[in-house]
Amino acid sequence: MKIIEAFLDALFPNKCVGCDRIIPKGDSLCDFCFEDIPITANDNRCRVCGCKKKECQCRFHAFHFTSVTAPFYNEDIARRVMYAFKFNRHLEFAEFFAKSMALSVKTDFYGVDFNAVVFVPMLLKNELRRGYNQSYELAARISKILNVPLVENALGCNKKRLIQHKTDFKKRFENVKGVYYPNLSLKGRTVLLVDDIKTSGATLDECAKALLKAGANEVYCVTGLIIKRK
Ligand SMILES: [Zn+2]
Ligand SMILES: [Zn+2]
Structure with missing residues (x-):
């Protein structure tokens, strides 16, 4: 043997x-x-969109979430590791990302009293094909680390998330319009929304809109990676 x-x-x-x-x-x-791994800590970033100050996206869009944070930039090794986790079943990285993301939440959202962790859902068909939803894998672990309950069925998804790479900023917001809807009441809750990568913030924004519709007081977001324009 x-x-x-x-x-x-x-x-x-x-x-x-x-x-x-x-x-x-x-x-x-x-x-x-x-x-x-390109870390975001110590960089001067916008409190709302999470981008570096000179790349702030809030000039172009009024986001529905209160704030976004992420431990790493979407480039180089961080990007390769995230893609391995997301597309090639390298689930061993879930713990690594979740720990780093939980630390970002503790640091950047210090003092916020969260009472629900939710995640960006995938269309069931796509989830079955991939075998897992990477955002759920992260959210479940973050919920444990932060000791905040995971609300699994908070959001539904009724359309495939379109591939967004080549579309411009404005188009990305149009693409996700109406894709996510709330499944249950989150009345009075302060919600932590989890996803893998933030690019334009369109997906997070659409989800935040649905969560506010469900009665959430405020929505904060954490992603593994965040875009940084060169
Ligand atoms: Zn901003
Ligand atoms: Zn190496």
Whole structure:
């Protein structure tokens, strides 16, 4: 058995998700990549949209959420790791992201008394195909770390989230209009909304709108990654 295992290891060495370096079995990221993850802490960012001050999106749109935070920028290694988690079943990164996101919440939303954690839903068909909803995986762990109840069925989704890459800022908001709806009352609750990546904020905004419609007092958002324009 040992021989077969050694043979397979030689044939399919375990590689770092960030840089393809060969690393010990069971690891996912090498130390160099871990050190290189682009963190958002200490940057001067807008309290509402979470972007760097000079890239603030609030000039173009009045968001329905109170504030967004994220531990990492959507670039380089952070981006590769998130894509591995999101598309290639690297679920071992869920814990890593959740811990970092929970820390961002504790730091940036210090003193906010949350009483519900919710997440951006996926169309059931897509979730079945992928096997999991990455936002749920993050939210469930964040709920445990922060000791705030997870409300699993808070939001519904009635259309496929369109691929947003190539559309401009304004178009992204039109694309998600009416996609999310509230399933239950969140009257008087202060909600933490969880998603994987924030780009324009259109998805978070549409979800926040639905959560406010459900009676939520305020909606704060946390994502794993946040866009940073060059
Ligand atoms: Zn690496
Ligand atoms: Zn802003």
